[in-house]
Amino acid sequence: MLATNGIQLLTPRHWKDYELIDCGDFEKLERFGDVVLIRPEPQAVWPKALPEAEWVKRHDIRFKGRSATSGDWIKKNPRLPDRWYIGYNNGDVDIKLRLALTSFKHVGVFPEQAVNWDYISETVNSFQIKQPKVLNLFAYTGGASLVSRAAGADTTHVDSIKQVITWANENRELSGLSDIRWMVEDALKFVKRELKRGNRYNGIILDPPAYGHGPKGEKWKLEDHIADMMRDVVQLLDPEEHFLILNTYSLGFSAVIVENLVKMAKPEVQNLETGELYLEAAMGNKLPLGVFGKFRKLAATQTPPSYSP
Structure with missing residues (x-):
């Protein structure tokens, strides 16, 4: 936990099935379970830390927007599923979540x-x-x-x-x-x-x-x-x-x-x-x-x- 002037800055610490790999140039590269996505991110106004070639190499599916509110998912391997599952366990509770590729760039x-x-x-x-x-x-x-x-x-x-x-x-x-x-x-x-x-x-x-x-x-x-x-x-x-x-x-x-x-x-x-x-x-x-x-x-x-x- 970070803090500044009494305002806390908090980030998750227990995710094993999720990882933000990099973010920048209005996109984020993130892993949900075994699936690595590239999605738009309007707040990532700084340059990417990794070169674009590394993003292309690492990702499985990329979201391409058609408008401000919708778009399409482009798969490197067409056989990749549209739905998959991840878990979250913080030592007190253990839950499972089904993820899916929606037209609004969200996954659930x-x-x-x-x-x-x-x-x-x-x-x-x-x-x-x-x-x-x-x-x-x-x-x-x-x-x-x-x-x-x-x-x-x-x-x-x-x-x-x-x-x-x-x-x-x-x-x-x-x-x-x-x-x-x-x-x-x-x-x-x-x-x-x-x-x-x-x-x-x-x-x-x-x-x-x-x-x-x-x-x-x-x-x-x-x-x-x-x-x-x-x-x-x-x-x-x-x-x-x-x-x-x-x-x-x-x-x-x-x-x-x-x-x-x-x-x-x-x-x-x-x-x-x-x-x-x-x-x-x-x-x-x-x-x-x-x-x-x-x-x-x-x-x-x-x-x-x-x-x-």
Whole structure:
């Protein structure tokens, strides 16, 4: 972990099935299991550390964009599969993930999120309550949901896209887990309904996109809706034991903005940590991939875990 002016800089330390090899010239060279990909990366504005010939030699599949939002995967060997599998084990939890080549350059996992997965599993294991309740909003293919469930939490997974939830459920089966509650819902509407129902959670995870749509066409724009969302979600937290993670990818958001959002929604917040997630390449360069804010409250008799990503 690095730190500057109180802002943490965190990168995963437990990935065996993932490696960022190099990044630069608006691309990244990365290994998922045995498959090496080249994908666009708008934040890699510096030159590549390795020569282009080395990138060409090492990669298996390269993404070529047709537009700002879609493109095609070019395989060196046409027999390479469109789907494959990787695992993640941090010593507390062991999960499996199915990866796939999508037209949006994504493959089904954001590796930097492993930092948050470690925080989730450590915190859930530190709670005194026997089966804490965790809510994962904008939950995508379910990495954080799997970790929460594997750590013993009663887990609710909310995403607006049915096909993505189907993918997350496949990851649950691969991981040998059961009883995750799947909700194809607009996240903001779901939270407001939970408030009316009087439900409470010991953990809430938010990983909202910059833009998105609910299942009925509801529009989500991060800067327009995140303050409203934060005001509501903090009211869902159990008063005795809880944690909250807010993660954002928007290029216009800084850790200071996230800090302000959390403090305005919950002025009495304690143990607030803010910072930036990054991936460190084997060549030594660092790729920033989002900012976070997180806090937790344990029972009065509990000693906070010594979190070390």
